[in-house]
Amino acid sequence: MSRARKSKPPRRAWFRFKRRPSEGDPGERWAADLLRPLRLQEAECDVVSRVMTRIAAVPSGIPRLAWASSLLLACSSLAFLLSTLLVLVLGGDEGARQIVLLGVSSWHVLAVFGRLLADFGARILALVLPFVRALWTLLEVGAPLLRGAGFLAAAGGVLSILFSAFVFAGARKTAPRVNFQGGIR
Amino acid sequence: MAGEPTDVDLIREVLAGRVERFEILVRRYQRLVATAALRMGTPREEVEDVTSEVFYKVYRSLGRYRPEHALSTWLYRITVNAALDRKRSARHQSRMEELSPSLADGRPSIHEQASDNERSRLLQEALEKIPDHYRSPLVLAHLEGMPLEEIARVLRLPEGTVKSRLFRARVMLKSIIRRHYPALAPEGATESAS
Numbered sequence: 001m002s003r004a005r006k007s008k009p010p011r012r013a014w015f016r017f018k019r020r021p022s023e024g025d026p027g028e029r030w031a032a033d034l035l036r037p038l039r040l041q042e043a044e045c046d047v048v049s050r051v052m053t054r055i056a057a058v059p060s061g062i063p064r065l066a067w068a069s070s071l072l073l074a075c076s077s078l079a080f081l082l083s084t085l086l087v088l089v090l091g092g093d094e095g096a097r098q099i100v101l102l103g104v105s106s107w108h109v110l111a112v113f114g115r116l117l118a119d120f121g122a123r124i125l126a127l128v129l130p131f132v133r134a135l136w137t138l139l140e141v142g143a144p145l146l147r148g149a150g151f152l153a154a155a156g157g158v159l160s161i162l163f164s165a166f167v168f169a170g171a172r173k174t175a176p177r178v179n180f181q182g183g184i185r
Numbered sequence: 186m187a188g189e190p191t192d193v194d195l196i197r198e199v200l201a202g203r204v205e206r207f208e209i210l211v212r213r214y215q216r217l218v219a220t221a222a223l224r225m226g227t228p229r230e231e232v233e234d235v236t237s238e239v240f241y242k243v244y245r246s247l248g249r250y251r252p253e254h255a256l257s258t259w260l261y262r263i264t265v266n267a268a269l270d271r272k273r274s275a276r277h278q279s280r281m282e283e284l285s286p287s288l289a290d291g292r293p294s295i296h297e298q299a300s301d302n303e304r305s306r307l308l309q310e311a312l313e314k315i316p317d318h319y320r321s322p323l324v325l326a327h328l329e330g331m332p333l334e335e336i337a338r339v340l341r342l343p344e345g346t347v348k349s350r351l352f353r354a355r356v357m358l359k360s361i362i363r364r365h366y367p368a369l370a371p372e373g374a375t376e377s378a379s
Contacts, residue, residue: 025352026359031327033371034362037305038312039328043219043229047237048211054241055204 192256196247207247210256211240217257218264224328225268225321226313239267254338261325261339269317307369311361315354322347323354 032039088096139146190198190209198206215236222235242263250259312320325336333351337344362370 024356024359026355028327028355030371031323031355031358034358034369035308035327037301038224038308039330040301041220041223041305042216043223043232043236045215045219045233045236047215047219047233047240048208050233050237051211051240051244052205052208054237055207055244 193252196250196252196256199244199247207240207244210243214257214260215240218260221261221264221329222268224324225265226309226324227268227271231271235264235267235271238271239263242267258335258338261329261331262341265321265325265339269321272317304369307366311358311366311369314361314365315357319350319354319357322351323358326351 085096089100190206192210192213195206195210199210218239219232219236222232222239223229227235239260243260250256312324315323321340322336325331325339326333331339333344333347336342336351337347340347342350
């Protein structure tokens with residue numbers, strides 16, 4: 001197939017990125033003609049009694065009632081638990097007293113451990129901070145250089161993307177057409 | 186008929202507790218739902234199940250219906266999903282073995298009808314080969330005759346996506362017809378870019 005490309009004026013670069021007219025779409029009329037037998041199909045069925053029986057089989061009040069009763073049950077269980085705990089603590093029960101003591105000693109252990117951790121962190125910081133300050137000073141001095149290098153890298157990236165897109169657009173024209181099932185036409 | 190209650194009125198009544206009024210809605214739309222399910226590739230023997238399932242789902246979620254859109258749009262959405270769910274769960278090879286004779290009128294001879302049935306069966310087979318998310322817009326556009334914006338509402342997709350899927354679906358269908366069912370290709374129709 002000869003292409004009339006040579007006779008046409010050279011196209012600008014951005015024309016390559018424009019979406020080409022749809023290829024391969026057989027069109028609405030083709031599809032309508034093809035599918036006409038299916039369009040003539042109609043299904044007749046009477047599901048009224050079936051649907052109404054099914055609806056009637058599930059009384060609408062039950063889910064709401066179940067939800068309300070489960071919520072009520074949950075609230076009463078919580079109240080019972082809290083009141084039991086209160087009675088145990090106020091009544092001077094041995095078990096409750098032990099639990100309170102255990103809680104207090106655990107709190108002490110946690111506090112000591114936290115203090116140790118804070119001391120350790122402070123020592124580490126005291127060691128590291130001079131280095132961080134020195135690094136910061138270096139960064140401040142070298143910032144213009146870093147900015148320049150970053151700008152150059154970004155420009156290089158943009159150029160690279162543009163070049164790839166240009167090459168891809170060119171390759172797309174000559175590439176073999178592949179259908180959706182993976183075959184080559 | 187002027188005295189017939191509108192869909193919205195009926196829905197309000199059902200929500201108010203007059204469940205028996207739902208019957209009118211079922212009667213009004215059962216044919217539409219059954220036909221849509223059939224065209225979505227549901228085997229004829231399962232169409233009744235899908236239809237009743239759709240109406241049961243509609244009843245259960247009636248409170249979520251928004252009257253800004255037609256009830257039929259909502260029904261189509263539920264039907265499409267139900268048909269696809271059924272197909273996925275059953276994983277059956279959709280073979281519509283016999284198309285019962287509830288086809289439209291205008292079939293002069295039994296031979297012609299048989300030939301149309303066979304053609305429909307093969308077309309349905311061809312459609313089955315298209316992935317679900319491409320087939321749905323194709324069925325809604327070319328079998329149900331829906332405009333693009335309504336398809337977008339039914340499938341809850343942007344119009345651009347529906348358009349591109351429709352385009353892809355037609356390309357796929359053409360390829361399938363060419364490869365597997367060349368005899369089905371319409372004779373008089375010209376292929377044109379749309």
